[in-house]
Amino acid sequence: DTAVSQTPKYLVTQMGNDKSIKCEQNLGHDTMYWYKQDSKKFLKIMFSYNNKELIINETVPNRFSPKSPDKAHLNLHINSLELGDSAVYFCASSHGPQPQHFGDGTRLSIL
Amino acid sequence: KNEVEQSPQNLTAQEGEFITINCSYSVGISALHWLQQHPGGGIVSLFMLSSGKKKHGRLIATINIQEKHSSLHITASHPRDSAVYICAVRSRAQFYFGTGTSLTVIP
Numbered sequence: 001d002t003a004v005s006q007t008p009k010y011l012v013t014q015m016g017n018d019k020s021i022k023c024e025q026n027l028g029h030d031t032m033y034w035y036k037q038d039s040k041k042f043l044k045i046m047f048s049y050n051n052k053e054l055i056i057n058e059t060v061p062n063r064f065s066p067k068s069p070d071k072a073h074l075n076l077h078i079n080s081l082e083l084g085d086s087a088v089y090f091c092a093s094s095h096g097p098q099p100q101h102f103g104d105g106t107r108l109s110i111l
Numbered sequence: 112k113n114e115v116e117q118s119p120q121n122l123t124a125q126e127g128e129f130i131t132i133n134c135s136y137s138v139g140i141s142a143l144h145w146l147q148q149h150p151g152g153g154i155v156s157l158f159m160l161s162s163g164k165k166k167h168g169r170l171i172a173t174i175n176i177q178e179k180h181s182s183l184h185i186t187a188s189h190p191r192d193s194a195v196y197i198c199a200v201r202s203r204a205q206f207y208f209g210t211g212t213s214l215t216v217i218p
Contacts, residue, residue, distance in 0.1 A: 041148075043197060045206040055204045090154060099144065102154040 003027070006091045006103035014111050015083060021076045021106045023091030032074035033100065034066060035090040043090075049074055078108075086110045114138050117198050117209035124216050130185040132212045134198030137179065145172050145183050146197040148211070157183070157196075188216045 004025045013019055025032065031050040037043045047066045048055045054066065063079045078085060088107050092100040115136045124130050134143070145157040158165050158172040160181065165172050169188075174181040185192055193216050198209040 040210075041195065042210055043146075043154075043199070043208045045208075048204070048206075053204075057205070088152065092154075099156040099159040101156065102146075105152050105154075 004091055004093050004101050004103040006089075006106050008106060009104065010107050010109075012109045012111065013081060015081055017081050018077070018079045019081060019108075020078070021089055021091075021108075023074050023076070023103060024072055025091075025093040025101070026072060027093055027095075027101060029093035029095045029101070030071060031094050031096060032068070033092040033094075034074065034076050035092065037088045037090060037105070039087070046076075046089075047074075081110050083110050113210065114202070114207040115198055115200055115209040117196075117212050119212060120210065121213045122215070124188050124214070126189060126216055126218050128188050128216075130188050130192075130214065130216075132183045132196050132198075132214070134181045134183070134209055135179060136181075136198075136200045136207070138200065138202040138207065140176075140179075140200040140202050142201045143174055143181050144199040144201070145181075146199060148195040148197060150194065154197075185214075190216045190218050192216050 007022045033048045034046040046057055046060045065077045067075045086109050088105045090105045091103040094100040118133045143160045147155045147157050160174045169186045171184040195211040195213050197211045200207050
């Protein structure tokens with residue numbers, strides 16, 4: 001199926017750990033994104049990335065880092081997890097400025 | 112103050128009603144997106160607009176660039192339209208999101 005897929009769907013871990021969330025798209029899109037949706041359901045962009053440019057939302061802590069091994073993947077690494085990192089993280093992709101296709105989300109819970 | 116404001120925050124309608132959700136923004140934009148988030152959490156992009164009007168099935172989205180305002184209309188609403196509708200704008204390299212409108216359509 002053509003889609004944006006994220007793994008894992010659920011991630012439960014302890015404070016202080018380092019974790020990664022993977023994202024893959026097989027749509028041939030050139031731009032990928034990571035979003036955070038907090039407990040109040042407010043959606044906020046964290047990063048957008050294509051093969052030319054990484055744009056970082058300046059409010060994102062540097063414990064969060066995107067890693068793109070190739071155009072089809074944009075993984076999210078989080079170091080030293082904190083309680084406030086608990087949220088749902090969405091990956092998305094688009095072709096340039098066109099409408100984005102979203103993954104199903106990864107629910108991260110920090111104990 | 113949020114760069115994108117939506118109204119209403121919550122909306123309950125009877126099946127068949129015509130629904131309007133409004134979005135106002137305060138920044139210069141290159142595009143405006145309407146997103147739908149279902150109760151299960153999945154997000155779907157409904158429209159991307161930079162001018163005028165777009166229609167897809169029972170959904171219509173309009174934008175007035177001069178007034179910095181967009182509306183999402185749902186005709187002949189149905190319970191399956193129950194979801195959160197989110198307005199988002201792209202301004203330069205940044206995206207700004209509204210807080211969403213939670214729509215419940217009652218049979």
